[in-house]
Amino acid sequence: MKTLIFRTIAPFLAALMVLFSVFVTLRGHNEPGGGFIGGLIAASAFAIHGIAAGVHSVRRTLYFRPLSLAAFGLMLAGLSGLLSILFRVPFLTGLWAFPEIFGVELALSTPMFFDIGVYFVVLGALASIALTLEE
Amino acid sequence: MAGSPSHSVDLSQAMIMAPSTPSDWLIISPIIITILAGSLMVMLRARPASHAYIATISMALVVACELLLLQNVLQNGPQSMTMGRWMPPFGISFTVDAMGALLAAISGIVALAVCIYSSLDINQTGRRLGFYPFLMLLMTGVSGSFLTGDIFNLYVWFEVMLISSFGLIILGGEKAQIDGALKYAILNLMATTLFLVATGLLYGVVGTLNMADIALKVRLLPPEAPMATIGALYFVAFAMKAAAFPVNFWLPASYHTPRIVVSAVFAGLLTKVGVYALIRTLVMILPESRDQLSDIMVVVAGATMLVGTLGALAQNDVRRILGYLVIAGIGSMLAGVAIGTGPAIMGSILYAVHSILVMTALYLALGVLIRMSGGKYKLSELGGGYKASSLLSLLFLILVFAVSGLPPFSGFWPKFVLVEAALGEGHTWLTVIILVSGLLTSIAMGRVWAHSFWRGGPIGTEDGRDAAPLTGLVGTVRARAFIPISALTVFVVLMGVMPTPFFGMAQQGSYSLLSPQAYTKAVFGEVIRQKQEHHKKRTEESEGKTMSDKKEEGNHQ
Amino acid sequence: MEILLALLVGAYFGVSVYLMMSRYIIRILIGVAILGNGVNLLIFTSGRLTREKPPIIPEGSMVPEVITANPLPQALILTAIVISFSFLAFLLVLAFRTYQELGTDNTIEMRVAEPDNEAFPPVSY
Numbered sequence: 001m002k003t004l005i006f007r008t009i010a011p012f013l014a015a016l017m018v019l020f021s022v023f024v025t026l027r028g029h030n031e032p033g034g035g036f037i038g039g040l041i042a043a044s045a046f047a048i049h050g051i052a053a054g055v056h057s058v059r060r061t062l063y064f065r066p067l068s069l070a071a072f073g074l075m076l077a078g079l080s081g082l083l084s085i086l087f088r089v090p091f092l093t094g095l096w097a098f099p100e101i102f103g104v105e106l107a108l109s110t111p112m113f114f115d116i117g118v119y120f121v122v123l124g125a126l127a128s129i130a131l132t133l134e135e
Numbered sequence: 136m137a138g139s140p141s142h143s144v145d146l147s148q149a150m151i152m153a154p155s156t157p158s159d160w161l162i163i164s165p166i167i168i169t170i171l172a173g174s175l176m177v178m179l180r181a182r183p184a185s186h187a188y189i190a191t192i193s194m195a196l197v198v199a200c201e202l203l204l205l206q207n208v209l210q211n212g213p214q215s216m217t218m219g220r221w222m223p224p225f226g227i228s229f230t231v232d233a234m235g236a237l238l239a240a241i242s243g244i245v246a247l248a249v250c251i252y253s254s255l256d257i258n259q260t261g262r263r264l265g266f267y268p269f270l271m272l273l274m275t276g277v278s279g280s281f282l283t284g285d286i287f288n289l290y291v292w293f294e295v296m297l298i299s300s301f302g303l304i305i306l307g308g309e310k311a312q313i314d315g316a317l318k319y320a321i322l323n324l325m326a327t328t329l330f331l332v333a334t335g336l337l338y339g340v341v342g343t344l345n346m347a348d349i350a351l352k353v354r355l356l357p358p359e360a361p362m363a364t365i366g367a368l369y370f371v372a373f374a375m376k377a378a379a380f381p382v383n384f385w386l387p388a389s390y391h392t393p394r395i396v397v398s399a400v401f402a403g404l405l406t407k408v409g410v411y412a413l414i415r416t417l418v419m420i421l422p423e424s425r426d427q428l429s430d431i432m433v434v435v436a437g438a439t440m441l442v443g444t445l446g447a448l449a450q451n452d453v454r455r456i457l458g459y460l461v462i463a464g465i466g467s468m469l470a471g472v473a474i475g476t477g478p479a480i481m482g483s484i485l486y487a488v489h490s491i492l493v494m495t496a497l498y499l500a501l502g503v504l505i506r507m508s509g510g511k512y513k514l515s516e517l518g519g520g521y522k523a524s525s526l527l528s529l530l531f532l533i534l535v536f537a538v539s540g541l542p543p544f545s546g547f548w549p550k551f552v553l554v555e556a557a558l559g560e561g562h563t564w565l566t567v568i569i570l571v572s573g574l575l576t577s578i579a580m581g582r583v584w585a586h587s588f589w590r591g592g593p594i595g596t597e598d599g600r601d602a603a604p605l606t607g608l609v610g611t612v613r614a615r616a617f618i619p620i621s622a623l624t625v626f627v628v629l630m631g632v633m634p635t636p637f638f639g640m641a642q643q644g645s646y647s648l649l650s651p652q653a654y655t656k657a658v659f660g661e662v663i664r665q666k667q668e669h670h671k672k673r674t675e676e677s678e679g680k681t682m683s684d685k686k687e688e689g690n691h692q
Numbered sequence: 693m694e695i696l697l698a699l700l701v702g703a704y705f706g707v708s709v710y711l712m713m714s715r716y717i718i719r720i721l722i723g724v725a726i727l728g729n730g731v732n733l734l735i736f737t738s739g740r741l742t743r744e745k746p747p748i749i750p751e752g753s754m755v756p757e758v759i760t761a762n763p764l765p766q767a768l769i770l771t772a773i774v775i776s777f778s779f780l781a782f783l784l785v786l787a788f789r790t791y792q793e794l795g796t797d798n799t800i801e802m803r804v805a806e807p808d809n810e811a812f813p814p815v816s817y
Contacts (some may be wrong), residue, residue, distance in 0.1 A: 071177035071268075078170050088154035091163050093220045129781070148754070287768060294775045301782060310793050315805040317790050321720060324779055325712070328724075331731050331772060338768075339738025392805050451813040514813045586814060594814040 002052070010052030017045035025119045026112070035115035039122025046123075047130045055134050058127075066128035073120025080113035148669065150220040151661055158207050159216040162229045164200040165239065165278035168193050173271035183262035187254040190267040194247040197274070201240040208236040209640060213647060213657035215284060215347075223658045224345035230284025232654050234484050234644030238411055239281040241488050244626070245403045245495045246274050248619035252499050253396040255615045256506075261394070264306055270400065272299040280408045284658060286334055286420075287344045289412060293327050293376075300405060303397045304389065315389035322385040326375035330412075333368035336361070347658040350420050350651045366424020369416045370432070376409030377465045380438040386462060387446065391454035391512075395502035398454060402461045403495035407487050410468045418472065418480060419648045425475055432473035437568040439466030444575035451514050453505075453583055457497055460538060460580070463572055464490040467553060470565055474556050480645035482552035485637060489545040489630060493537045496623035500531045503616045504587060507605040518596070520588035523605035526617065528588040530624050535584050537627045539577035545630035546573075548638070697737045704730030717787045717797045724783065728776035732769045739765030 021041035028034030050058040062069070081092040089095075096109045172193035176186050208214055208231060217226035231239070250270070257266045276296025283289050300323075304316045338344055340360050341352045356362065371382070378386040386406070390398050417425040425432075443463025450456045464486065471483030505512050507523050521528040537544035550573060557566040586594065608616060630637050647653050704726055711723030739762040747760040791797050794804060 065180065068178045068180065071174040075171055075174040075178070078167060078174070082167060085155075085160060088156075090151065090155045090159065090216050090218055090220050090226075091167070092218045287771075291771065291775075294779075298779070298782070301786075305786070308789075311805045313786070313790050313793050314802050317717070317786055317802070318799075318805075320779075320783055320786060321724065324724060324783070325727070328727050328731055328776075332734060335731060335735040335738045335768075338735070338765075339740075344764075388806055449813070451811050513811075515811060582813070585817060590817065594816075 007052050010048055014045040014049040017048070018042050021045065021119070025115055028115055029109070029111060035118030036122055038115075039119040040126065042119070042123045043126035043130065046127050047134075050131060050134050055131050058131060062127065066124045066131060068124070070121045070124025070128065073117040073122075073124060075117075076120065077114045077117030080110040080117060083110055149222055149225075151217060151222060151226075152665060153661055155216065158204075158214065161200050161204040161207065162214055162216050162231050162282055164204075165197045165243065165282065166275050168197050168200070169271045169275040169278065173268045173275065176268045176271065177265065180263065180265070183259055186262050186267040187250070190271060191247070191250045191254075193271070194243065194250045194274070197278070198240070198243040198247050201236070201243045201278075204231065205233075205236040205240045205640075208233055209643060212653045215657040217658070222662050224343045224348040227288050228284040228345055228347070228658050229282050230347060230654060230658055231282045232644060232647040232657075233640055234411070234414070234648060235281045237484065237640045237644060238407065238487060238491070239278050241491050242277050242281070242404050242407075243274070245491055245623070246270070246277075246400065248495065248499070248623050249396050249400045249403075251615060252399075252502070252619045255612050256394060256396045256502060261306055265302060266306055269299045269302040269306075273303065273400070273404075275299075277404050277408055281411060284346050285344055286337070286346055286349065286416070289415075290327065290331055290334060293330065293408075293412075296405065296408065297323055297327060300401065304393045304401075306394060306397065309392070312392045315392035318385050319389035322375065322382075326372050326382075326409075329368055329372035329375070333365050333372060336365050336368070340365070345658065346415070346420055347651070347655040351655055353421060353423075362421060362424050363427050366417060366421045366428055369421070369424075370413065370428055373409045373413035373416070374435065374469075377406045377413065377469075378409075378462050379435050379465055379469055380442050380462075381435070383439065383442065383462050383465075387455055387458045390458040390461070391452060395454070395498055395505065398457075399495045399498035399502070402457065402498055403491045406461055406465055407468075407491055410465060410472075410483070410487055413469075414472055414480065414483060414648065418475070419651050419654070422649075425472070429473055429475060432469060433562060433565055436466050436469035436473050437565055439463070439469060440568050440572035441466075444572045444579065447579040448575060453501055453512050453514055453517065453587070454498075456514075456579060456583060457494065457501065460497075460576060461490075461494055463576060464494070464538075466572065467550065467569060470557065470569060471553055473565070474553075474560050474562060476556055476560060477642075477645050477649055478552055478559070479556035480648055481638070481641045482549050482556055484641040484644050485552060486549035488637065488641070489537070489549050489627075492623050492626050492630070493534055493545060496620055496627065497531075497534050497538065499616075499620050499623070500527060500534060503527055503608070503620070504531070506616075507608065509606065514583060514586050515595075516593045517587035518590045518593040519605050522591065523607060527620075528584070530617075530620055531588060532584055533624055533627065535577075535580040537631070538580055540573040541577065543628075543631045545627040547631060548634045693741050694737060697733065697741070701730050701734045701737065704733065715799045717790065717799065720799075721780065721783055721787060725776075725780050728772070728780070732772055732776075735765050735768050735772065739768075 021038040024033040024041060025035050025038030028038065046058050046062065049061065084091060084093040084095060087093070087095060094109055094111045096107065098105055098107055100106070172189055176189055179185055204214070213230060213232040215228055215230040217223045217228045219226050253266065273296055276292045276299060279292035279295065280289055283292060301316065301320055304319055305312050334344070337349065340356065340362070341349050343349055343352060353362065375382040390401055417428070440463050443459050443461070443466055446459035447456045447463065450459060468483045468486050468490070471479040471486065504517070504520050504527065507520070508517055511517055533544060537546045540546040540550040550569060554566050554569055557569065708723040708727035708730060711719045711726065714720060714723070742759055742761050745758060745760040747756060747763045749756050787797070790802070794802055796802065
């Protein structure tokens, strides 16, 4: 798989896929998408990068260990559910805030942070499996 | 944009509007704490020295929450919280009654003891491989199973428990571990898949997954509904998880292979979760299926007790003797479910509490003995334990008496209750088997104690003379080994000499299982109250409207 | 249609039970995989089969106006797929390690944890 074409294209492709995965994750609340599928796309981006440039390069790109990313996601998901204790509503209740930044209304919500948590769990777990298998 | 104010829909009719109280959060706290602690430790993989402290502190926090929860449940009856404010049965409910709270609290105490003990048994490599995170996630699964009120959620917690137990059982990667883990993994996966099959069929029949809702709807079903099939599937699935007789062979094949602390936590908790799920489904949700299966269960329970105790008699490996005793205990708990009256269920719950405490303590005590004798675990090679540590041999003797069901220790009362219940329902043979299994257990475990502690050296050497003196433990190690074992033994003795509070809790548990009105009220009480209020408001509004209409008419006239 | 799917589920279960009774690990694992798929199909059928109407409630009403597809079985199946997929991956790796360590994939020859000719416990004091 170490052809010149593939090695040249892979970094761009991987970068584009990571960007796309973020897009898919953020639109996932009301439209097709979400943290799970976003995490899958990001993990496959890193897998492609790993095939082209080697496992070591992927580990350097990720900076954190994949399992640490997964644990971070789990913690983020747990904490986004725990936030509702402050508002006296049950665990995992969706809480919304609409701050205006530069005149644009931004919909921040705990489901979104939960989804980002799922994104990291899936990305971390699958990247860890893929890297172990590629080694 | 999602949920933006301009597009918002009035969801007050689909949501619980009452604010959640701190006591509601107690129900979910064991799960949140263990998940957060587990993920924190995975992130801190580079600092394995901190793992033991994080795990012990968060487990202590979990135990505190579970004790508060138990107290709350005993005072105010079953408690429930539905996730995300959605109305049950649409939201996932966590519902806890006396049995769930009691078992969750006891398992938390046992896990805390294991956390303290493991700081000497699990070395740096074991920590780096993730012993503590796996233990925390195992406790997430165990507490989740005891506290959830949704049957599909129960399946998810079973899988959480299973995947973390895989991680624990292969920690170290020895040949025997891999061999045992393979059999453990495949058979347990089959059991949970059967559980999923039964749940899918049950969902097809009643159309709901909330346990309280199922318990209500099952009682209204037409007689041609295939409830016997579903009940039998649940029975097979949970009997396999609990290692009851025809499907018990995975347990003695695998429980002796991992590190001794892992064996201790498995023997204490995992099979009991299977029994808990069996009681929850067959006694509370599907009582008619339990009545139909009663005769088979009597046979299975008797056979499990006999197989467990006879297997224990025939073993030379002490760890496997304990594995067979776990199976024998499962037989006693199944006997209570098979009889099915209130006192019998109470006996099963008491036995589960006793078994969680005593099996974990036995494995931990055995771990100390194996450590002192330099890694020997065969009965024919052990000896001289009394000379090396008289305290350990005393604790072990108490545990031997307790596991055999002799007074005045914890094993006596559940057996007493079970025998009385069995005689009351005319199950003479089951009574005989319960008593015989107690006798056989005392022979098997008495032999272990006599050979490994009382005898001066292993068999073949002259008694009274030390063939090879055992190594003592240094101060810090001794504290970490003896504090958890002594604490668990204190519970075992307390349950024997002061059984009244345990009886009260188990009785409340069995009462709420056999007549689940309080359980369903805990789930649906708020919904009903809200609906009535809504209805009242609407009638008031319409009355007010007609009043004002009439007034207007009057004005016109 | 339900009857056809029920028969298909039965066929899946039959095949998987047959495979799981084999003594070779790899066949057992294929059996486990097929069992997982059979269960997913069973849950799907249990949720009733309906035409592809998305379960969306129109604005202004509180309940859907026509009979829609049941969204719950799909959520259950998605959970079950993810779980069974990860378990199968784990089991495959474990089976491979077993084959490397023990040199066999025949369960009858796997006697490391339970040795064949184990000594009896001492019968006298």
